[in-house]
Amino acid sequence: xxxxxxxxxxxxxxxxxxxxxxTPQPSFFITFSTIPLLVYLLTxxxxxxxxxxxxxxxxxxxxxxxxxxTWNLLPSLGQIILLQLVFSTSICTxxxxxxxAQRYMVRKxxxxxxxxxxxxxxxxxxxxTWCVWEQLSPFGRYGIPSPLPDSVPALLPVLRxxxxxxxxxxxxxxxxxxxxxxxxxxxxxxxILPTSWQRTEKRRSSNGNNVSVLTQSVPNLIEGIESDxxxxxxxxxxNPVQYTTFTSTREIAPTWxxxxxxxxxxxxxxxxxxxxxxxxVPISLSSPITAITPLSIGCVLPPPSELSPLDTLIHxxxxxxxxxxxxxxxxxxxxxxxxxxxTSAIEKVRVEVSKRYAVWVLMGVDGExxxxxxxxxxKRKNEVILVGPEGMVGSYEKQRLIPLVExxxxxxxxxxxxxxxxxxxxxxxxxxxxxxxxxxxxRSVPITPLICLDALHPSLLASSSASLLVIPxxxxxxxxxxxxxxxxxxLSISHGIPSFVCSASGAGVSALIDPWGRILxxxxxxxxxxxxxxxxxxxxxxTNRSKTGWEKLGALxxxxxxxxxxxxxxxxxxxxxxxxxxxxEWRRRLETIKQRxxxxxxxxxxxxxxxxxxxxxxxxx
Numbered sequence: 001x002x003x004x005x006x007x008x009x010x011x012x013x014x015x016x017x018x019x020x021x022x023t024p025q026p027s028f029f030i031t032f033s034t035i036p037l038l039v040y041l042l043t044x045x046x047x048x049x050x051x052x053x054x055x056x057x058x059x060x061x062x063x064x065x066x067x068x069x070t071w072n073l074l075p076s077l078g079q080i081i082l083l084q085l086v087f088s089t090s091i092c093t094x095x096x097x098x099x100x101a102q103r104y105m106v107r108k109x110x111x112x113x114x115x116x117x118x119x120x121x122x123x124x125x126x127x128x129t130w131c132v133w134e135q136l137s138p139f140g141r142y143g144i145p146s147p148l149p150d151s152v153p154a155l156l157p158v159l160r161x162x163x164x165x166x167x168x169x170x171x172x173x174x175x176x177x178x179x180x181x182x183x184x185x186x187x188x189x190x191x192i193l194p195t196s197w198q199r200t201e202k203r204r205s206s207n208g209n210n211v212s213v214l215t216q217s218v219p220n221l222i223e224g225i226e227s228d229x230x231x232x233x234x235x236x237x238x239n240p241v242q243y244t245t246f247t248s249t250r251e252i253a254p255t256w257x258x259x260x261x262x263x264x265x266x267x268x269x270x271x272x273x274x275x276x277x278x279x280x281v282p283i284s285l286s287s288p289i290t291a292i293t294p295l296s297i298g299c300v301l302p303p304p305s306e307l308s309p310l311d312t313l314i315h316x317x318x319x320x321x322x323x324x325x326x327x328x329x330x331x332x333x334x335x336x337x338x339x340x341x342x343t344s345a346i347e348k349v350r351v352e353v354s355k356r357y358a359v360w361v362l363m364g365v366d367g368e369x370x371x372x373x374x375x376x377x378x379k380r381k382n383e384v385i386l387v388g389p390e391g392m393v394g395s396y397e398k399q400r401l402i403p404l405v406e407x408x409x410x411x412x413x414x415x416x417x418x419x420x421x422x423x424x425x426x427x428x429x430x431x432x433x434x435x436x437x438x439x440x441x442x443r444s445v446p447i448t449p450l451i452c453l454d455a456l457h458p459s460l461l462a463s464s465s466a467s468l469l470v471i472p473x474x475x476x477x478x479x480x481x482x483x484x485x486x487x488x489x490x491l492s493i494s495h496g497i498p499s500f501v502c503s504a505s506g507a508g509v510s511a512l513i514d515p516w517g518r519i520l521x522x523x524x525x526x527x528x529x530x531x532x533x534x535x536x537x538x539x540x541x542x543t544n545r546s547k548t549g550w551e552k553l554g555a556l557x558x559x560x561x562x563x564x565x566x567x568x569x570x571x572x573x574x575x576x577x578x579x580x581x582x583x584x585e586w587r588r589r590l591e592t593i594k595q596r597x598x599x600x601x602x603x604x605x606x607x608x609x610x611x612x613x614x615x616x617x618x619x620x621x
């Protein structure tokens with residue numbers, strides 16, 4: 001095992017890159033380091049090496065890199081290390097499994113590993129893996145090797161059009177193209193290794209003479225040459241060579257096809273163009289009232305009080321009532337013990353806050369004891385409830401629960417996130433006709449909620465038509481709050497709407513995020529606060545907006561379109577080659593001509609006569 005490690009210098013590089021870049025907040029550099037190294041190793045090593053070396057190497061590196069984020073979640077350090085090791089093993093198995101799937105397709109001949117189709121195919125497999133992972137993992141996209149918006153500012157338009165699915169496709173494709181580039185250029189860059197044109201091997205013919213691959217594939221090259229010249233041509237063929245990569249050797253040097261070169265150029269050009277595309281400036285609150293709907297949002301973070309929890313929250317909400325039109329409580333801010341207590345709390349909030357101040361309150365409630373089925377232990381709800389001046393509008397239950405901590409005591413929500421209209425009367429300085437000429441002269445802003453871990457699951461909002469995303473949260477750790485914030489940024493970009501995060505506890509990070517992922521306001525812990533955001537407005541009544549590409553397509557739509565594009569490109573290439581002279585036959589002719597030129601060059605270098613090599617050959621042209 002150690003001998004294999006010694007002969008595989010890419011393993012230390014893989015460990016280092018995974019340690020630096022494969023973190024809970026992955027860096028975009030994994031595209032140019034970790035992914036290409038994994039493809040290198042998994043393409044050339046035996047399967048047992050994958051199990052014994054590659055997978056443990058990545059897992060240990062990811063575990064070490066993730067511990068600073070999770071070390072304070074549980075009181076026992078041993079439990080934390082064990083649980084993190086299990087999670088890292090799972091996610092690294094998915095990473096390695098993606099590369100194994102590509103390796104299988106290449107070895108079975110479904111995809112040519114050196115062709116341009118290999119890169120977009122790998123991107124498709126890579127992205128599909130993380131779509132499935134998001135559905136299966138309660139932590140959603142947490143920890144997967146996909147950078148958050150802050151580390152890929154140039155790719156924000158990709159997030160807007162194709163969401164995280166399109167971003168994953170681009171990352172996987174770029175990583176595989178990097179692997180192809182290194183594979184084809186490494187022999188030429190290292191002077192100790194043979195150059196890419198030294199591909200021939202000596203073999204023994206039936207009569208014992210040394211006959212090269214060049215001679216066997218192009219027999220008419222030596223026809224008509226005198227015997228002495230033929231011996232020179234045969235004897236001066238290169239010795240058998242092995243083409244060394246970072247991890248192993250191969251008899252045939254990898255090739256860099258024209259189509260792959262074009263694809264790499266297109267990808268590089270795309271990156272360059274995206275870097276030059278300016279991100280729209282944030283919506284100004286000084287814009288005309290006919291263009292925006294200003295909305296004041298408050299986050300309730302009450303200090304310790306001798307009052308009851310409900311009275312404390314109501315008092316804190318009252319202090320914001322004259323400043324905010326939408327008041328948000330953090331996740332599980334109120335604990336109730338029965339459905340009667342839940343109903344009573346809703347009515348009290350309606351009377352003392354919503355109706356009195358003409359505001360909307362999004363309550364974070366944990367409670368309402370429910371009887372389990374078949375004598376099971378009673379469970380609770382973790383929900384948010386929107387209360388308006390006229391009463392309760394609706395509720396949304398948390399769909400993604402923390403394993404062990406929440407999954408055994410709380411019922412999982414089954415309904416998709418709702419979209420509720422928050423009706424706003426005209427501000428004091430705006431006339432009714434300016435605000436909305438149609439009675440009752442109100443504007444409605446559609447909002448949608450997600451609770452804490454739900455924000456790590458983009459599929460929960462794939463087709464939302466809301467104009468504001470509200471995320472009540474209660475982070476157990478100051479190291480986890482930034483991850484919720486980062487994924488809220490992704491949601492804002494892919495849906496083209498602002499997000500508001502209201503997080504409880506002293507370690508919670510609350511923030512206001514604009515539609516391009518920029519953080520307009522951020523607060524860690526602290527007291528209650530109010531912020532104002534401008535919602536684009538286009539006409540009377542409800543604030544409507546056009547859906548983004550991601551909302552129209554969803555993950556499945558993006559994957560299907562990408563697959564269709566790869567198939568269409570392959571068909572176009574095949575038709576083009578057939579028009580040029582017969583597909584594989586045309587490739588064979590080009591290779592034969594190249595070998596003739598190389599043979600002529602070798603003979604010229606030794607001062608031999610080459611007239612016979614340049615005779616007209618009707619079969620080649």
